[in-house]
Amino acid sequence: MDGAWTEMYRSGMASIRKRASGDGGKWQVRYVDKDGRSRAKSFKRKSDAQRYKSEMEADLARGNWLDPDYARESFGGVAMAWADYKLPRLKPTTRSGYEALLRAHILPEFGSMPIGSIRPRHVEHFITKKITGGLSRSRTAQAYRLLAQILGAAVENEYILKSPAAGIKPPRSARQEMHVLKAAEVSRLVFETPAEYQALILTLAYCGLRWGEAVALRRGRVDLLRKRLDVRESASEADGRLYFGPTKTYQARSAPLPGFLVEALSRHMTPNGEPEELVFTSSNGQPLRGSNFRPRVWFPALERAELPRIRIHDLRHTCAALLIDLKHSPKSIQTHLGHSSITVTLDTYGHLYKEEQDRIAASLDKVWAGAQ
Numbered sequence: 001m002d003g004a005w006t007e008m009y010r011s012g013m014a015s016i017r018k019r020a021s022g023d024g025g026k027w028q029v030r031y032v033d034k035d036g037r038s039r040a041k042s043f044k045r046k047s048d049a050q051r052y053k054s055e056m057e058a059d060l061a062r063g064n065w066l067d068p069d070y071a072r073e074s075f076g077g078v079a080m081a082w083a084d085y086k087l088p089r090l091k092p093t094t095r096s097g098y099e100a101l102l103r104a105h106i107l108p109e110f111g112s113m114p115i116g117s118i119r120p121r122h123v124e125h126f127i128t129k130k131i132t133g134g135l136s137r138s139r140t141a142q143a144y145r146l147l148a149q150i151l152g153a154a155v156e157n158e159y160i161l162k163s164p165a166a167g168i169k170p171p172r173s174a175r176q177e178m179h180v181l182k183a184a185e186v187s188r189l190v191f192e193t194p195a196e197y198q199a200l201i202l203t204l205a206y207c208g209l210r211w212g213e214a215v216a217l218r219r220g221r222v223d224l225l226r227k228r229l230d231v232r233e234s235a236s237e238a239d240g241r242l243y244f245g246p247t248k249t250y251q252a253r254s255a256p257l258p259g260f261l262v263e264a265l266s267r268h269m270t271p272n273g274e275p276e277e278l279v280f281t282s283s284n285g286q287p288l289r290g291s292n293f294r295p296r297v298w299f300p301a302l303e304r305a306e307l308p309r310i311r312i313h314d315l316r317h318t319c320a321a322l323l324i325d326l327k328h329s330p331k332s333i334q335t336h337l338g339h340s341s342i343t344v345t346l347d348t349y350g351h352l353y354k355e356e357q358d359r360i361a362a363s364l365d366k367v368w369a370g371a372q
Contacts, residue, residue: 071116221276
C-alpha cells in the first residue's frame with residue numbers, strides 16, 4: 001500500500017489524512033469548498049495541516065473562503081478580462097486614456113504577478129516609483145485609481161479577499177489654475193477672432209458650454225425664437241478620430257440665449273439648413289477639432305487681443321464668474337453650466353463668492369451687536 005492515505009482526523013467541514021509511505025507531503029487536508037467541489041492540500045508537518053484546516057474551516061464559515069486557484073491568476077489576465085468587459089462601455093476619450101495607462105504603466109509593473117501576491121507595499125512602491133521617475137502627480141494618481149478599480153473588481157469577482165489598494169491615498173496634485181476674463185476682455189477677444197468663429201466664442205463665454213458640447217451643437221437644437229439652445233450631445237477626440245456621444249454628465253439641459261447672442265447666431269447660421277447640421281464647423285465645413293483650432297485660431301486671437309494664453313475651457317469659468325458677479329444663485333449657475341450637482345458648482349466656484357462672504361461677516365456683526 002505504498003503511498004496510500006489513512007484518514008486520521010475528521011471534524012467540522014474537513015478531514016486530515018496521513019500518507020502511509022512515499023515521497024512528498026505526509027499530511028493531507030481534504031474538504032468540500034462552497035461550490036461543492038472536493039479539494040485537497042498536502043503538508044509535510046501535521047501541525048501545518050491542522051492550522052490550515054482550522055483557518056480554512058473558519059473562512060468557509062464566515063464566507064471568506066476563496067478559490068486558491070483564482071489567487072494564482074496573473075494580474076495581467078485579470079486586468080485584460082476586466083478591460084474586455086469595462087472599456088467598451090466607456091466614452092472613447094476615457095477608454096483611450098485607460099488603455100494608455102494599462103499599456104505604459106500598470107501592466108509592466110504588475111502584469112506577471114499572481115493577483116493574490118500583490119500587497120499594499122507593492123502599490124505604494126508603484127506610486128513612489130512613478131513620481132520619482134518623472135511621471136506627473138496627476139497622471140500617477142490616474143494610474144493609481146485605475147489600478148484600484150481593477151483590484152476592486154477582482155475582489156467582487158472573488159479573486160482576492162481584500163484590495164491591496166484600499167486605504168492608500170493617491171498623490172495629490174495641484175488643480176489647474178482657473179483664469180477668467182472680464183466682459184470687456186471677452187469683447188476684445190471676439191473682435192480679434194476671425195468672423196466665422198465669433199459666434200462660437202460668444203456661445204462658450206455666455207452659455208458656458210464645454211468645448212465638446214459646442215462642437216456637437218446642431219442647428220435643430222438652437223431655437224432663436226424661444227432664445228434657447230438644447231445641450232444634448234458632446235464630441236471628443238481619441239486615437240485621431242472624433243466621437244459624438246452624451247454630455248459629460250449624461251444629462252441634457254437647456255441654456256438661455258441673451259439677445260446679443262441670438263443676433264450673433266442668426267448671422268452665423270445660414271438659412272434653410274438641416275436640423276442635424278453642426279452649428280460650428282471649420283472653414284471647410286468639417287467638425288471642429290481642438291487640436292487644430294487652438295494653434296490656428298485660439299492662440300493667435302489671444303495674442304492679438306493681448307490676453308494671457310488661457311485655455312478654451314476658461315471661457316466656461318468666465319461664464320460662471322460673470323453670473324456670480326450678477327448675483328445669480330449657485331443653483332441657477334449649476335443648471336446653466338450643467339453640473340451634476342450643486343456640490344460641484346460650489347467646489348469649483350465657491351471661492352469667487354467673495355462679496356457673499358463679506359455679507360456673511362457683516363450679518364454676524366449685526367447679530368453680535370444686537371445681543372449686547
